Amino acid sequence: MDRGVFGDEHEQFRIMIRKFFTDEVLPDYPNWQEHGMPPRWFWKRAGELGILGIGVPTEYGGLPDSDLRYSAVVTEEAQRLGFALGGLRIHTDIAMPYFLEYANAEQRARWLPGLVSGDSVVALGISEPGAGSDLKAMSTRASRDGDAYVIDGSKTFISNGGGADLIVLACKTDPSAGRNGISLIVVETDTPGFKRGRRLNKLGLHAQDLAELSFTDMRVPIENLLGNENDGFSMLTFNLAQERLSIALNSQASARATIDATVAALAGTSPDQRAKFALAACRAETAAGQALMDSSLEALIAGRLDPLDAAIAKLYATELHGRVVDRCTRVLGLSHYNADDIVGQFYLDGRVSRIYGGSSEIMKVIIAQGFDFRKAESA
Incomplete structure (x- = not known):
């Protein structure tokens, strides 16, 4: 079938990705399944090959003139070998756009180079115990205290949660406003008060990182707020x-x-x-x-x-x-x-x-x- 959606540049990219997956990932993949997540070398190597820079401006190290077609190539080649790389798609297709759309210049300079190089892995923290993805029922709270937010709560079923360096965290900054009181705050996982919970033993996707997270009196600088306070719901839907x-x-x-x-x-x-x-x-x-x-x-x-x-x-x-x-x-x-x-x-x-x-x-x-x-x- 002549698909037409891909050009020569995408097919050249496909050749590189297929070689990477076949020569480097395939021999090590059983270890990923045993440990429940990709190793750090994978993220660094993916950064070197430009996979983590898809859609990111070149000034931050992004892959030039790239869009979701390149991610589609990565997905097709991963599935060809039966790899569960949902965490990679979380990083590139799902979480990265929040930084590209809503981070200010200082935040972009601080976070994007590490996300593109693989020095930092990102997760999106939305689902909660007893609430799932029902944003109105979210119980994680972020209370303003001087130059910081104090965050308390928990999340579950978080892809990349076990190995992430950054969490784009959805939390209530105005509990009385329902979904209109949600904000997105970027959490560095070495922050005191952050804790990773148990590794979830899933039915499938054994090579994909899925974790529980908790936050207790965790102080995060107000400079880590993405976009405007209480605009989180519209940001999550964009x-x-x-x-x-x-x-x-x-x-x-x-x-x-x-x-x-x-x-x-x-x-x-x-x-x-x-x-x-x-x-x-x-x-x-x-x-x-x-x-x-x-x-x-x-x-x-x-x-x-x-x-x-x-x-x-x-x-x-x-x-x-x-x-x-x-x-x-x-x-x-x-x-x-x-x-x-x-x-x-x-x-x-x-x-x-x-x-x-x-x-x-x-x-x-x-x-x-x-x-x-x-x-x-x-x-």
Whole structure:
């Protein structure tokens, strides 16, 4: 299929990324799964290769003339080998835009070079125990005290939380104002009062860092406030289209990789018609999904991807992934229903994509809001 969304520069970048993943990451990946996170050498090497500088101005060390298409290449190459690199996408696609959009000149100079080089890893701290991503129910508080905020509370299910150097932390600065009283404050994790909790033993994504965090009388300078106080809710929603498309691109790439791995596992056999038909359905639906992902990616680059279209992309790709891995595991049989098998790994790693970044049900709510159910006025 001639996709058209990528140019020669992206394909040259792909060659470099494929070599990096195959030669350097693949041999060490079992250690990542054992320890529950990528090692620091990975972040430094990713910085050297420009992966962490995608979309960042060159004055801070960013990759020149780069956008989400480069991240899409990284995602596709990671999924080709079955790597769970959601923490990398958190760093580049989801958390980095907050610094690019809302950090002032001093903050950019202070934080961006380290984020681009891999000396600093960033996490986004939103979800809380008992509240999930319900911003109105957020209990983490930041109280102004002179030249600092004093922060108390906790977060959970935080990607990169176990190894992050910086946390873009959502907290209530005006508890009486609901979602209009939320601010984003950048927390350096060597700050007294910051504590990492237990490592979460997830169903899948064993190489991806996910942690609990807590804050007790943690004093953070007011200079670490991103944007304006109490503007956090609007700030958190500005990047939702890219966040959801990033998740969709990962699910789409995983679906394609699952089909390839299934066909490879069947090499030298004589699959029956049932298996062939199941794979044919997977291939057709995945081809449709690829067209949707590529058009959505082009729309995002052009500034035309709205929240509804991003919801459509995420809903389709994540649900597609679920259908593909279900069919492929049934085609391959019981011997592939384990985490040591790459298809089984795709099955386990992909399930949560229908939950984070907004569940499939939330995506349907957003999409349904685009319908006009009012009766047409009579002439």
